[in-house]
Amino acid sequence: MxxxxxxxxxxxxxxxxxPAPARERLAELRRRLREDRLRVLIVGEAKRGKSTVVNALLGRLVMPTGVVPVTALPATVTFGEPDCLSVGYRDGRVEERPIDDLPLFVTESANSANRLGxxxxVVRLDAPLLARGVEIVDTPGVGSVHEHNTAQAESALETMDAAVFVLTADPPVSASERELLARVAGSSVRTFVLLNKVDYMHPEACAEALAFTRQVVEQATGVRMRVYPVSARRAAVGIETAxxxxxxxxxxxxxxxxRATDLRTSIALxxxxxxxxxxxxxxxAQRAGQMxxxxxxxxxxxFHDLLNTVHHHRHDAVDLASGESRRMLAELNASAEQQTRTLSDQVRTDLERYxxxxxxxxxxxxxxxxxxxxAVTLIRDVVEQWRDQQGRRLEGGxxxxxxxxxTDLTRNLNRxxxxxxxLLDLELALPDSGGRLLEVTRFFYDFPRTTGQIDLLAGTVRRALPGEIGRRRAREHVLREAADLACCQVGRSRADLQYRLSQSTRRLVFTLENRHAEAVEHLIKVLDQVEKEAGATSAETAARQQALREEAAELTGLTQMLESFTADAADVGERGRK
Structure with missing residues (x-):
């Protein structure tokens, strides 16, 4: 078309x-318009089954999947024949590879933190869906344990036209997912919502989860939106589900x-x-040249000083985040030490009675x-209760x-x-603060109950001892083992929480610094350049002002032309773009 x-x-x-980065984005927009391809992102938090959804849509197992966070880089699947894989590198090289090599480039295990550059x-496939003028993008999970996965997912969001947002019933939709969904629905021309992994649930529980998810989706997007209960796992292997x-x-x-209308709308936006x-x-630059x-x-x-102050304020914000994280860590460690003492005494008293x-x-x-x-039952219950309590405290902090x-960033941008x-009689269309900085990561730990070979041998010896001697040795062993287990499980829970706190703090700092830079750094560069031109002659200044006026007039006219293609967006809600 x-x-x-x-x-x-x-x-x-x-x-x-x-400028160069914007021209790269523009070149991609022109390519998709020329090829008439709507870009649909498969979006969601880590481990919701996004790669499996892609496989189910394609009708073949293409994207790698697993039980831990797998996808490290976005992969675009588009129509083409014969099937092939195209990999681009930072040094400008482009390699054509067999599709079976895809895991070597997009998985966390093979290309963590994009060490391959x-x-x-791009995967080219002869698939019926792709022949309809659509390209599918499998994205890393936002809120993954790996910070770089979240960064890659956030970058991919800037390129989407439409989206398929993947949720699950267990764990249910979280506050961070609700906010991510609001962002995606506000930036895409169309959003579909899937409630995945329903095949693991009883029908009554599934119905309850579906009703809850619909309510959350409506609250997040402000519109009534259909939620599709699906089993991408079954669909990916050809098992039909309603x-x-x-x-x-x-x-x-x-x-x-x-598709065609929304592609034009999205590209224009x-x-x-x-x-x-x-x-x-x-x-x-115009106003600075006149002042x-x-x-x-x-x-x-x-005004220049204010921009520099706001830009450098990120250091204060980072210091605050780091200091608050250290405070929460100290409280966690103190609580863990107290919990270890309390639990050991509690277990010994209860176990001696038993x-x-x-x-x-x-x-x-x-x-x-x-x-x-x-002892295991008692320790597990107490430790899990303590861990949940500490987890809620950390999440709250x-x-x-x-x-x-x-709030600080919003206040600074408003300033x-x-x-x-x-000061300048100038209206700037600065970006807003962008919503929450942090996507909550969920961590889980196993409660080990294994016994080593040495202990098994010792246990055999103890049980062979006669009468009261064997019973006394057994009681002493159980008490010692329970004390060790209590200390071990509090320690493992503390280590897990420490890791989550550390990773969350790093992601918050990373996002915070990026948003400060995106908000004012380009304006500082403009004023720095104006200062360098302070020695220009009157004629050079006049020529520069004329060129800026002409450029502004040209871009304003282009904006009006582009906005004429966004009228169709009004029936789907406000869609502010990057």
């Missing part, structure tokens, strides 16, 4: 008027009826975002077996820290806008 020439011309005219992974069949039928209808960013820089003398120069200097009453006449073997089982950081208006 050919797209309106006015949209094609608008994108062509933008080329060369944008991969910039793009939920996935309903989703694929509706998805096919959407592609047939809305994304291009408008690139233009608005550039117009901020042009308007600021080089007298009182006006003082106002410009104050051994002297219920097992007073039992044999050595029965004392060891039932005494150990009693991190959430409060997140809220404070976002920049207000100062630009007051």
């Amino acid at each position: 050919e797209h309106p020439q006015s949209l094609v011309r608008a994108l062509e005219r933008l080329d060369g008027r944008l 991969v910039t793009s992974v 939920g996935f069949a309903a989703f694929t039928a509706d998805f096919a209808d959407y592609l047939r009826q809305r 994304q291009a408008c975002g690139l233009v608005r960013h550039q117009l901020d820089e042009i308007y600021l 080089r003398a007298g009182e006006a120069a003082g106002r410009l200097t104050r 051994l002297s009453t219920e097992l007073s006449a039992a044999g050595a073997g029965e004392i060891e077996e039932q005494g150990r089982e009693h 991190l959430s409060a820290l997140d809220d404070r950081a976002v 920049v806008r207000e100062s630009a208006r007051h």
